[in-house]
Amino acid sequence: MLLLAFDTATPAVTAAVLDTGTGEVLASADQIDARRHGELLLPTVDAVLREAGVAKERLGAIAVGVGPGPYTGLRVGLATAAALGHALGIPVHGVCTLDGIARAARDGGFVDGPFLVATDARRKEVYWARYDADGVRVEGPAVDRPAEIDEKLATLPAVGAGALLYPDAFPGALEQAPAHQSAAALAAFAADALASGAELPSPSTPLYLRRPDAEVPKNYKTVLPS
Known part of the structure; x- marks a missing residue:
């Protein structure tokens, strides 16, 4: 196919x-x-x-x-x-998306044990997930500020643009690994x-993880005809 x-x-x-x-x-x-x-x-x-x-x-x-x-x-x-x-x-x-980046990191030989994938979520946050030594996702995806991610996780090897943006929070960031x-x-x-036969996410349910910036106002001012 x-x-x-x-x-x-x-x-x-x-x-x-x-x-x-x-x-x-x-x-x-x-x-x-x-x-x-x-x-x-x-x-x-x-x-x-x-x-x-x-x-x-x-x-x-x-x-x-x-x-x-x-x-x-x-x-x-x-x-x-x-x-x-x-x-x-x-x-x-x-x-x-993080699973794809994780696959690229493993196929490229950049990681051979547990690791993190982190991408830029803007607003000084990252989207992230944790993977085991076999490349299976075991935590996430989630969105957090880098400093709020558990210290034990942040020290793992990390790939992705989010990890590279915040080297202090991700000391294990791998500069040569895929960023995107x-x-x-x-x-x-x-x-x-x-x-x-593994179950894949529905393409009709995107992982935004947070609300969009633009929202419909909740309270309209009612104007009645005179």
Whole structure:
């Protein structure tokens, strides 16, 4: 089966095509631009499909990062996945964004024991999760200020842009490890989960972890016609 994966929950606009039968990533592309998710995602998807020599009608499934991530960027990927899945008549599977980064860190040989993944949540906070030596998530995802994360956890090796932003709170931050999401790693994680029958998050339930900045006012001033 050919699996298209993409994610917009971090500053990376990333997409990849993976053959689940062989585990081969046929094409992948990554661009770092936190403000242009909506502009860059579909051209990036088109580019990886062309590079892989795959018509979109041949795709068997889509995997999309469901966060945690900022509301505006995250919804671009989720809305695109829903639209493509509906148009092509194929299933859409959600993947925790932090799980994809964790997979990239392990596949790249950056970690070989328990570790943390932390991404930038803005507002001087991080999205984070803890993983065991096998790369299985055992805590999180959560959003906290770096200083509020348990001291024992903060000393673990840590990957991701959130850990790099706060080196005092994450002394184990690994500078050479992936800072943002990679759709190639996300695709590999999704393929393994599907093959094993593991349950993946619903793509219709994004992991915002907090309310969006813009909210509908709760109390309107009523103005009656004279």
